[in-house]
Amino acid sequence: MTALEVRASVSLASIFGLRMLGLFLILPVFAVHATTLPGGDNATLVGLAMGMYGLTQAIGQIPFGIASDRYGRKRIIVIGLLLFIAGSLLAAIDTHVLWVIVGRAVQGAGAVSAAVTALIADSTRDEHRTKAMALVGASIGLTYAASLVMAPVLYAAIGMRGMFLLVALLAAAAIAVVLFVVPQAPPRSPERASFIDVLRDGELMRMNFGVFALHAIQMSMFVVLPNVLVGAGGLSIDQHWKIYLPVVLASFVLMLPPIFLGEKRGRMKQVFVTAIALLLIVEVGLRAAVVQPQLSFGLLVMLLLAFFVAFNILEASQPSLVSRLAPAGSRGAALGVYNTMMAIGLFAGGAGGGLLAQHVGGPAVFTAGCLLTVAWLIIAASMKNLPRRAERAAAPT
Numbered sequence: 001m002t003a004l005e006v007r008a009s010v011s012l013a014s015i016f017g018l019r020m021l022g023l024f025l026i027l028p029v030f031a032v033h034a035t036t037l038p039g040g041d042n043a044t045l046v047g048l049a050m051g052m053y054g055l056t057q058a059i060g061q062i063p064f065g066i067a068s069d070r071y072g073r074k075r076i077i078v079i080g081l082l083l084f085i086a087g088s089l090l091a092a093i094d095t096h097v098l099w100v101i102v103g104r105a106v107q108g109a110g111a112v113s114a115a116v117t118a119l120i121a122d123s124t125r126d127e128h129r130t131k132a133m134a135l136v137g138a139s140i141g142l143t144y145a146a147s148l149v150m151a152p153v154l155y156a157a158i159g160m161r162g163m164f165l166l167v168a169l170l171a172a173a174a175i176a177v178v179l180f181v182v183p184q185a186p187p188r189s190p191e192r193a194s195f196i197d198v199l200r201d202g203e204l205m206r207m208n209f210g211v212f213a214l215h216a217i218q219m220s221m222f223v224v225l226p227n228v229l230v231g232a233g234g235l236s237i238d239q240h241w242k243i244y245l246p247v248v249l250a251s252f253v254l255m256l257p258p259i260f261l262g263e264k265r266g267r268m269k270q271v272f273v274t275a276i277a278l279l280l281i282v283e284v285g286l287r288a289a290v291v292q293p294q295l296s297f298g299l300l301v302m303l304l305l306a307f308f309v310a311f312n313i314l315e316a317s318q319p320s321l322v323s324r325l326a327p328a329g330s331r332g333a334a335l336g337v338y339n340t341m342m343a344i345g346l347f348a349g350g351a352g353g354g355l356l357a358q359h360v361g362g363p364a365v366f367t368a369g370c371l372l373t374v375a376w377l378i379i380a381a382s383m384k385n386l387p388r389r390a391e392r393a394a395a396p397t
Contacts, residue, residue: 017139058343060111065336083110121323220353251308287366
């Protein structure tokens, strides 16, 4: 990667990580804090406060993605970050749980994920794009792990209002990064496919189903997994970061060789399909862990490591593939649909996993995950294996 590619990838990944910090940071502590607020004894309102961010993210992804195709990536990212700041300040009012709901809705409304990933794609060559997207995946994973560690400490030091104000301050710094650190991307193609063409593209539909499945599986799994860890390892919830943090960090190291090899040899399809197969093995193993709690804690940790390796490979490779498959001039729109399906998957996984766990049992959650993964594996088996840009350029016309 060139210096400009590294600069664009690292700076934009940090902005993506900030967005996810806004989502993750309050999750470990808000349910406890809500009991101190008027309306905080209403579980439905507390759930809305935690989940509203994701709902408005899903609604905003496609409009923001299309707008970034028409009016420029940086301009749309800055507008989204301004909305994020406004939402953080509203949530910081913190005099009633309804203010938090409104603030979280405005935070999520600045849905710049599609614009950020499109700008990364604009700023990197095909053969390096998956590595750039891997930095985004790393920023998400590290943000999640860091939030588990930081949230209780920050809450004790500055309170929930201070946490929202801190996030607003970081978003203001992110605007400066967009304007002065992120390099200008090459000019985009003046051609622009219709939005209907984006929706009809079969290869993009594979990617959209894939990101829905991946995040539905992730969310449903974590409906059950924390209690499994408590039972198998005797760890209280506030100690789970001691497992998640080293596992997530190790998974980043282990994901890099297959991605580098796949990019180098133009065989990302094989890496992609193998990662889905590994995800299926993990789902089968975790179902066995729920059915047979006597399975060793060490095996459970290894399954968790395998999950994050597969998850990070898929999380890095899918947006890269979407950016390469998108019709001319419609990269932002394609990534908008992709990010919308991600948000829907998060919602469906959390809601569906909770319903299955409550009414059928923990094993049913992983059975559903296995079925969804098998469907994804079948759909992905016939996907294109895109060559590197250099190879396409050398091919006879």
